Amino acid sequence: xxxxxxxxxxxxxxxxxxxxxxxxxxxxxxxxxxxxxxxxxxxxxxxxxxxxxxxxxxxxxxxxxxxxxxxxxxxxxxxxxxxxxxxxxxxxxxxxxxxxxxxxxxxxxxxxxxxxxxxxxxxxxxxxxxxxxxxxxxxxxxxxxxxxxxxxxxxxxxxxxxxxxxxxxxxxxxxxxxxxxxxxxxxxxxxxxxxxxxxxxxxxxxxxxxxxxxxxxxxxxxxxxxxxxxxxxxxxxxxxxxxxxxxxxxxx
Amino acid sequence: xxxxxxxxxxxxxxxxxxxxxxxxxxxxxxxxxxxxxxxxxxxxxxxxxxxxxxxxxxxxxxxxxxxxxxxxxxxxxxxxxxxxxxxxxxxxxxxxxxxxxxxxxxxxxxxxxxxxxxxxxxxxxxxxxxxxxxxxxxxxxxxxxxxxxxxxxxxxxxxxxxxxxxxxxxxxxxxxxxxxxxxxxxxxxxxxxxxxxxxxxxxxxxxxxxxxxxxxxxxxxxxxxxxxxxxxxxxxxxxxxxxxxxxxxxxx
Numbered sequence: 001x002x003x004x005x006x007x008x009x010x011x012x013x014x015x016x017x018x019x020x021x022x023x024x025x026x027x028x029x030x031x032x033x034x035x036x037x038x039x040x041x042x043x044x045x046x047x048x049x050x051x052x053x054x055x056x057x058x059x060x061x062x063x064x065x066x067x068x069x070x071x072x073x074x075x076x077x078x079x080x081x082x083x084x085x086x087x088x089x090x091x092x093x094x095x096x097x098x099x100x101x102x103x104x105x106x107x108x109x110x111x112x113x114x115x116x117x118x119x120x121x122x123x124x125x126x127x128x129x130x131x132x133x134x135x136x137x138x139x140x141x142x143x144x145x146x147x148x149x150x151x152x153x154x155x156x157x158x159x160x161x162x163x164x165x166x167x168x169x170x171x172x173x174x175x176x177x178x179x180x181x182x183x184x185x186x187x188x189x190x191x192x193x194x195x196x197x198x199x200x201x202x203x204x205x206x207x208x209x210x211x212x213x214x215x216x217x218x219x220x221x222x223x224x225x226x227x228x229x230x231x232x233x234x235x236x237x238x239x240x241x242x243x244x245x246x247x248x249x250x251x252x
Numbered sequence: 253x254x255x256x257x258x259x260x261x262x263x264x265x266x267x268x269x270x271x272x273x274x275x276x277x278x279x280x281x282x283x284x285x286x287x288x289x290x291x292x293x294x295x296x297x298x299x300x301x302x303x304x305x306x307x308x309x310x311x312x313x314x315x316x317x318x319x320x321x322x323x324x325x326x327x328x329x330x331x332x333x334x335x336x337x338x339x340x341x342x343x344x345x346x347x348x349x350x351x352x353x354x355x356x357x358x359x360x361x362x363x364x365x366x367x368x369x370x371x372x373x374x375x376x377x378x379x380x381x382x383x384x385x386x387x388x389x390x391x392x393x394x395x396x397x398x399x400x401x402x403x404x405x406x407x408x409x410x411x412x413x414x415x416x417x418x419x420x421x422x423x424x425x426x427x428x429x430x431x432x433x434x435x436x437x438x439x440x441x442x443x444x445x446x447x448x449x450x451x452x453x454x455x456x457x458x459x460x461x462x463x464x465x466x467x468x469x470x471x472x473x474x475x476x477x478x479x480x481x482x483x484x485x486x487x488x489x490x491x492x493x494x495x496x497x498x499x500x501x502x503x504x
């Protein structure tokens with residue numbers, strides 16, 4: 001292990017990179033062009049410098065820069081720094097919103113610790129196209145910076161009318177319901193069992209009355225309210241994840 | 253009251269405008285250039301159309317467009333639609349961050365219901381200039397869209413070393429402390445009294461050890477943790493506000 005290398009850091013801390021390759025003692029690996037560019041040209045890493053790697057399966061590893069090429073940086077794995085850990089089994093089902101708030105919600109949901117993000121198309125969904133690659137890139141970047149050892153899965157968009165077909169009814173659903181008689185979220189979740197859950201938040205215009213009826217009839221749905229003010233869709237999603245993590249997730 | 257006018261709406265719902273003038277039955281008022289432009293040219297409002305107004309003191313009013321001029325739209329107040337209400341007495345003390353996340357945190361904190369946002373300069377604060385006018389504009393826009401009847405006060409930046417001089421010790425402080433032995437936020441706040449509170453979140457690099465020591469010695473400080481992952485400063489602030497509102501604020 002090189003003794004004169006430095007940890008490659010940026011204002012957020014030690015640089016962590018998500019890779020797909022298996023991670024094991026002494027393994028050498030050539031990282032992709034974007035990550036190589038980032039390490040070599042943005043962070044100006046030199047041979048011997050150290051970064052951390054994770055792949056969602058093999059824990060977190062310390063690795064040293066071996067060679068810095070024009071397009072490829074190669075790394076040698078030194079030692080595992082943390083065993084593999086996951087996040088609670090929480091899915092976020094969200095009606096897609098405009099590009100900037102969607103970037104933001106993917107980043108924040110990753111930091112807050114969701115396992116899967118699934119775009120759901122509702123009748124009032126205005127945005128029709130969902131850029132899955134962009135969502136994945138945002139999720140990877142946020143996972144790298146938040147110390148996670150997994151990247152949330154980004155699901156293909158599904159129509160709301162179909163998402164609960166073949167649903168495992170043991171997976172309970174937090175339904176963020178602006179209208180009606182739903183209970184405050186902390187009270188509604190306080191005595192619920194842990195285990196698989198999902199959170200469903202609506203589009204900017206809310207759910208259609210027929211959609212709302214359909215959701216409230218689901219045996220596994222728990223309608224909740226998030227206070228007396230009107231929140232944007234992305235704010236509601238973040239607030240619901242925070243409350244779930246604080247009552248049933250790994251913040252408690 | 254005109255019978256043929258329409259409610260001026262946008263995707264978020266009925267248009268609500270914050271104004272400074274007193275609001276009373278039959279009052280006429282000429283709104284400012286930016287709001288006039290927004291109503292006349294963006295939303296294409298016509299004489300007789302209706303909007304809602306609030307000023308933070310006199311409740312919410314329905315008003316009809318009387319004249320649409322090139323630079324000024326005049327309105328006539330029809331009726332009060334909601335009595336004045338406030339938000340809980342919660343302050344957000346935050347170390348300023350880059351422009352885009354700061355815009356975002358001001359908007360979200362307004363939606364989540366804080367009464368006052370106070371920039372606090374710490375030793376590791378990288379951003380030195382804080383654009384108070386921009387923060388105020390973001391707060392007004394978010395208040396208009398979230399149904400609030402008040403706009404959060406934007407305080408002048410203060411140095412962390414001075415912010416607790418002359419502090420009313422009845423105002424308790426949620427201290428978001430990444431390091432150390434702090435308790436999970438919901439558990440730490442569950443049996444605390446309601447009343448005046450503030451939330452303090454750090455800069456991207458965290459608090460300096462001496463700052464952390466100083467804060468933890470404050471008799472009114474309640475250190476809390478927000479789960480096992482590393483959050484950006486803006487995410488931590490939103491999560492802390494959500495948990496406070498759910499346990500001690502107006503969401504419970």
